[in-house]
Amino acid sequence: QTLFVLNGPNLNMLGQREPGIYGSLTLKDIENLCHSKASELGISVDFRQTNHEGQLVDWIQEAGLTAKGLVINPAAYTHTSVALQDAIRAVGLPVIEVHLSNIHARESFRHTSFVSPVALAVLCGLGANGYPMAIEALANHLDQGDA
Numbered sequence: 001q002t003l004f005v006l007n008g009p010n011l012n013m014l015g016q017r018e019p020g021i022y023g024s025l026t027l028k029d030i031e032n033l034c035h036s037k038a039s040e041l042g043i044s045v046d047f048r049q050t051n052h053e054g055q056l057v058d059w060i061q062e063a064g065l066t067a068k069g070l071v072i073n074p075a076a077y078t079h080t081s082v083a084l085q086d087a088i089r090a091v092g093l094p095v096i097e098v099h100l101s102n103i104h105a106r107e108s109f110r111h112t113s114f115v116s117p118v119a120l121a122v123l124c125g126l127g128a129n130g131y132p133m134a135i136e137a138l139a140n141h142l143d144q145g146d147a
């Protein structure tokens with residue numbers, strides 16, 4: 001089975017972007033963590049990043065046709081995007097929302113997520129480790145047949 005792992009705006013800059021908040025790993029490092037976890041679990045992961053909201057919508061729709069579940073770090077679109085919420089509702093896939101930082105411990109504009117109401121679970125504040133944890137949790141969820 002395949003899971004999509006989607007990343008939103010500015011996450012291509014990880015490693016150099018506010019390392020005190022987001023850590024020093026690059027997105028490529030995080031992708032590698034995801035592929036290692038996937039091979040450990042005997043599944044595959046399609047890992048992508050875009051700075052464009054509509055591209056995320058297109059990929060969520062594509063995931064609905066080809067994937068079993070979705071891990072998404074919507075980055076800043078978390079806090080603004082009705083379109084992402086609608087796309088997730090439309091495809092009906094299990095989704096785990098991931099953030100590197102604890103968004104609830106930061107500025108108040110980060111405390112609201114348009115994605116959380118349609119997510120199976122939310123992992124935030126665990127840094128890059130949140131990604132492989134989300135993959136494992138999603139795989140377990142799918143194995144239990146309660147997707």
Ligand code: DQA
Pocket residue numbers: 009010011073074075076077078098099100101102103110
């Ligand atoms: C983020 C948190 C968001 O508030 C922020 O806009 C990001 C990254 C995180 O992973 O901690 O770009 O999603």
